[in-house]
Amino acid sequence: MRNFQITDETSPQLAVACRGLIRDFGDGETQTRVLHGIDLDVRAGEITLLVGPSGCGKTTLISIICGLLEPTAGDIEIFGVNRTSLTGRQLVEFRGRNIGFVFQQYNLIPSLTAAENAAVPLIIAGLPRREAIRRAEQSLAKFGLSQRIHALPSQLSGGQQQRVAIARALVHEPRLLVCDEPTAALDAHSGQTVMELLREVALESNRAVLIVTHDNRVFDFGHRIVHMADGQIEKIEERQILSPASTGPSLVAAH
Amino acid sequence: MNWIAWKMLTGDRAKYLGIVFGVAFGSLLIAHQTSIFVSLMRRTGSQILDVVDAEIWVMDQHTQSIDELWPLQDSDVLNVRGTPGVEWAVRFYKGMVTAKRSDGLYRQAILLGLDDSTLTGAPRTILRGSLADLRQPDAVIIDEAGYEYLFPGEPVELGRTLEMNDHRAVIVGICEASPPFQTFPILYTRYSQATHFAPPQRNIMPFVLAKPELGVDAQEACRRIKARTGLLALTTQQFFWKTIDYYLSSTGIPINFGITVALGFIVGTAIAGQTFYLFTIENLKQFGNLKAMGVTNSRLVGMILLQASIVGVLGFGIGIGGAAAFFEATRDVTHLAGFMMPWQIVALTGAAVTLIVALSSLLSMRKVLVLEPAAVFR
Structure with missing residues (x-):
């Protein structure tokens, strides 16, 4: 396993702090500004929803936060580490260790079983394959997939595939989980299950969960809803969420 | 990963x-x-490599391959023998003949005529019969594949006769020979016998085979032969590659x-x-x-x-x-x-x-x- 130490100088609740983020695409006359000085905080133990119309800059923003894209200007701190100061291998390792990803289309490797897919981040981190798969199986069990560990993605329903993707995103215990439209390809029931899982992940593990979504059915699961438009933050809604033990929001009912 | x-x-x-x-x-x-x-x-070039007891091939200076021949004069073998650095030199015939069976079936064949006394260039492996039998009158040794071409499906039998240039030939042995470019039978006989089997011509000797004296480099011997006789003298490998070059450039x-x-x-x-x-x-x-x-x-x-x-x-x-x-x-x-x-x-x-x-x-x-x-x- 890699040993990447991060210093936590900021508030323990603050997972991500973006200040004045600007991102341009293209050069010269074709240059387009996609992000216009974004200031955003993402807190640990919360679900932050990033919502807005297509093309408003949501994907660009999360790509920059995750270190998949560099900002044109501005700073990002993730758990106290100035992300923009990390380069090359440092950044790749930081991302691999601290950030988990959940994608709209799950992005599971079709030829790997559920357990093998979930083990990928551990294998990337250098854990021996058997040990990685053993830990992935434990992770899948937590998400109610202990009977499906040997199933290929093609043998799983959309909801099950997304749960495998969440297990994969969390198997190496990252402190920030970034989800891109996690319920978009799911029916209401599966979406409900996935959102409940994500809420548990945020609340029980004190993990920061950042979700990009168009799906207004999931708005009730967000502690904070960040509305974006034209590369800017339009407004931020703060919400009170019930604990997972009590009756939480229902995607099915909302639907 | x-x-x-x-x-x-x-x-x-x-x-x-x-x-x-x-x-x-x-x-x-x-x-x-x-x-x-x-x-x-x-x-x-398989017939060239099959001759292992000589190191030098002497031929007309315009020869391009083993299949393109111009006969030398009989006296040329003496000139080669007289070249300093040459241990021995013998005649070697190679030509195409038509071999006909008694029932009329015939095939084109390669005829190799070996020096009568030394049998230089003889096949290395005799499968049936004996090389010594080549000294019998009208004797030929045929390669195994050639026998099959001439007598397809028939059992191998020594003593069978062929007709070449109105002369009777008797198969006294079966040998191994490297397959030639075309699927022709290969017939080995004595040089003197080959003069009867080959089509009539005033001179028939296309090659002289020679060996350099101990301590004389084969290429040096070739140079000396060329200088003395005006003929083309090549080592076995040189002649082999010259033949291949000919086929590469001319076909x-x-x-x-x-x-x-x-x-x-x-x-x-x-x-x-x-x-x-x-x-x-x-x-x-x-x-x-x-x-x-x-x-x-x-x-x-x-x-x-x-x-x-x-x-x-x-x-x-x-x-x-x-x-x-x-x-x-x-x-x-x-x-x-x-x-x-x-x-x-x-x-x-x-x-x-x-x-x-x-x-x-x-x-x-x-x-x-x-x-x-x-x-x-x-």
Whole structure:
């Protein structure tokens, strides 16, 4: 396993702090500004929803936060580490260790079983394959997939595939989980299950969960809803969420 | 990560087998056609290499190959013998004759006339009969394949007669001989006997075979023979390659085989390259995903190289195996005797496959390296 130490100088609740983020695409006359000085905080133990119309800059923003894209200007701190100061291998390792990803289309490797897919981040981190798969199986069990560990993605329903993707995103215990439209390809029931899982992940593990979504059915699961438009933050809604033990929001009912 | 690369590669069995097939097809075509070409070229000079007891061939200065002959004068053998540095020199006849069976069936045949006293140039392996029997009147020894051409399906029987140039010839032995360029029987006889079997001509001796004295380099002896007699003198290897050069430059054989080999390479590269490229493109999302999850570019390159190496090794193995199986299966087919796959061809094919695989992976690698990990969100 890699040993990447991060210093936590900021508030323990603050997972991500973006200040004045600007991102341009293209050069010269074709240059387009996609992000216009974004200031955003993402807190640990919360679900932050990033919502807005297509093309408003949501994907660009999360790509920059995750270190998949560099900002044109501005700073990002993730758990106290100035992300923009990390380069090359440092950044790749930081991302691999601290950030988990959940994608709209799950992005599971079709030829790997559920357990093998979930083990990928551990294998990337250098854990021996058997040990990685053993830990992935434990992770899948937590998400109610202990009977499906040997199933290929093609043998799983959309909801099950997304749960495998969440297990994969969390198997190496990252402190920030970034989800891109996690319920978009799911029916209401599966979406409900996935959102409940994500809420548990945020609340029980004190993990920061950042979700990009168009799906207004999931708005009730967000502690904070960040509305974006034209590369800017339009407004931020703060919400009170019930604990997972009590009756939480229902995607099915909302639907 | 190697394990993930392996699983990704073999996950889509149809594509995986398609890539392996492409490489295998290319390997098979390259190895098979190159081997046949090389074997065929070797056949053109096989009678030269079969003469192991002489090191020098003396011939008319305009001779281009062993199959293009101009007779020397009988006195030339004496001139060669008299050249300083030459230990001995003997006459050697090589020509085409028509050998006819008693029932009228006939074949064109290669007649080799050996020096009466030394039998220089005689076959090394006598399968039936004895070399000494060549000293009997009208005696000929025929190569095993030639017997089959002249007496197809009939049991090997010594004492059978042939007619050549109105002369009776008796088969007194069966020998092994390297197959010639064309599927002609090879008949060995004494030089004096060959003068009767060969078509009438004032001079019939196309070659003088010689050996340099101990301590004299064969090439130096050749130079001296040329200086003294004005004839062309070549070492066995020089004459062998001169003959091959003649066939290479004067026939369409190399072009035909060259095109086939090139097609094998191009088709192999096209099938393997395109399928491998498409395979990578289809997995681009997975590679981007891995990149986002923390896999470095160098590890991705390693994964692609591993995948390419696996299909390369498998395809090469199947292709070479197929070519080897062909040559093994046809080993006992008389008219295909001598066709084989030398190790150099295996190495050459290996190099070609490496190139095919390298080109395929380079194309694919570029796509993965320029892939922005942010593409996973699109």
